[in-house]
Amino acid sequence: MIVFDNVWFSYGDREVLKGISFTANFDERIAVLGESGGGKTTILKLILGLISPDKGKIIIDGVDITQLNEEELIPIRRKFSIVFQEGALFDSLPVKENVAFFMRELLKLPDEEIYRRVRELLRRVGVEDAEELMPEELSGGMHRRVAIARALAVGKTKMFLYDEPTAGLDPINSERIMTLIKDLADKENIGFMIITHVVYVAWQLCNRFIFLKEGQIVFDGNKDELIKSNISAVKDFIKELFFRI
Ligand SMILES: Nc1ncnc2c1ncn2[C@@H]1O[C@H](COP(=O)(O)OP(=O)(O)OP(=O)(O)O)[C@@H](O)[C@H]1O
């Protein structure tokens, strides 16, 4: 379970989060929505302990992570598979070395075992033929799949965290990545938190919606509550959805 209890965070004197509280189970399917620069990516960084809050508590699986050192944070980070906003791969390494990277660093497995796992992961995300390619040779959709494979490589994943997983993809590839996200979650009964600007992606994949505005949560509810809401940010969201469907 993830608990944010009155979390405040600023970059220098720029206040980004002003008293955020929510509780999420690892098997939930949550969309985090809100304007650009609203603090969405910051929430993911806080969950992983990459930054720590100025005030408030963050509790992961019963552990208050705000006081942990780098070494103590490793088992916390391994509970999550994260695909960052840029989905960035290491440009100078072929696909198979990208996926192998954290396995080598963290798990210290023999090569044979690493490459066996790499092949299995690439198969799971549907790019088994891309093993020897360099990142620059991949299409946007393949790039995102390899990033997902790399995210799956190390953890004993309890939850997926996706930051703008469909950004920059054409509609067909967006749809494919959405299917992959859903299939991975269904197969292992693991939840996810998705940050997205794309209303349709959130609607299709998630059953809980958290809206951020000016550093605070202005809405946190399910589809029914979303449709009934009178909050302007939520109404704009619904409006956009009707244009799409
Ligand atoms: N390392 C940093 N140093 C200083 N300011 C930062 C840093 N990272 C983010 N910010 C600022 O904090 C605010 C929140 O950033 P964050 O990345 O969480 O927003 P976001 O909601 O993910 O936005 P987007 O939808 O554009 O990805 C922004 O105004 C951003 O400019």
Ligand SMILES: [Mg+2]
């Ligand atoms: Mg962001």
